[in-house]
Amino acid sequence: MERDDEVVKNTALNAMTVDVEDFFHVSAFDSIIKPEDWDQYKPRxxxxxxRLLDVFAKADVKSTFFVLGWVAELYPQLIKDIHAQGHEIASHGYAHRRAYQQTREELTADITRSKNHLEDLIGEPLTGYRAPSFSIGYDNEWAFEVLAELGFKYSSSTYPVKHDLYGTPDWPRFAYQRPENIIEIPIPTLKIMGKQIPIGGGGYFRLYPYKMTQMLVNRYLKQEKQPYSFYFHPWEIDGDQPRLTNAPLKSRFRHYINLDKTEGKLVRLLADFNWSTMKDVYGVA
Known part of the structure; x- marks a missing residue:
């Protein structure tokens, strides 16, 4: 009999994604760090x-990198190198402001600035976008209209769970075609005893023991018969990053837990499952 903790390998293709931002960009710290303060911190x-590119190269894995425009302007060669190594470049907006905190005009300007710069760097159109902190939801569905108007083909900007920063728990859990002609690819959840459990990566990946993540992903693949997508950030493998002691306790817990273990867990995850880009896995081009 097959067990939940047995590895699903070579039977399902899943999407590996990276949100390219720095430790001082995260929403958990926006109560103490404003964009005008970013130049006070040394980028990492x-x-x-x-370092992640090296990890992916050793595992022979291609990923989708949702790049913050601010990072792309500061490190253009990094973006060119990511693209040259066969990874997909997508947009994470420019200034890491949550979509629901912006007007339609502000969001359009933010995404346009990021998209134009990234396309200039890699010499081809972008098709994918992810809102900071999965911040498209009930009150700003018009954001999908903005994405369609700007020529995007897909978004990965919703998380069907309850969370203090985001969440659309009653929206679709799997990739679907929006009426705005955008394919939305939600962050994965697993239904256990009627509740939707977040299993998409990020802080949950750092919090859970690796064996638990492995079991949950296998269960998702068997139960849902849908591709799995995983997300995380470059700062999550950086145990030496500065500690912001003036941040709220909850934010510090979320941000700093198990940073020193993430790379090892990631190496195991890359080996235990099949991975490619969002474009390849979901057929969005």
Whole structure:
């Protein structure tokens, strides 16, 4: 009999994704760090992302990199190198402002600035977008219209769970075609005893023991018969990053837990499952 903790390998193709931002960009710290303060911090995103590229190369894995425009302007060669190594470049907006905190005009300008710069760097159109903190939801569905108007083909900007920063628990759990002609690819959840459990990566990946993640992903693949997508950030493999002691306790817990273990867990995840880009897995081009 097959067990939940047995590895599903070579039978399902799943999407590996990276949100390319630095430790001082995260929403958990936006109560103490404003965009105008970013230049007070020494960026670590270039070195951390290159470290990830080495990890992916050793595992022969291609990923989708949702790049913050601010990072792309500061490190253009990094973006060119990611693209040259066969990974997909997509947009994470420019200034890491949550979509629901912006007007339609502000969001359009933010995404356009990121998209234009990234396309200039790699010499081809972008098809994918992910809102910071999965911040498209009930009150700003018009954001999908903005994405369609700007020529995007897909988004991965919703998480069907309850969370204090985001969440659309009653929206679709699997990739679907929006009426705005955008394919939305939600972050994965697993239904256990009627509840939707977040299993998409990020802080949950750092919090859960690896064997638990492995079991949950296998169960998802067997139960749902849908591709799985995983997300995380370059700062999540950086245990040496500065500690912001003035941040709220909850934010510090979320951000700093198990940073020193993430790379080892990631190496195991890459080996235990089949991975490719969002474009390849979901057929969006």
């Amino acid at each position: 995103v270039d070195a951390n992302t290159r």
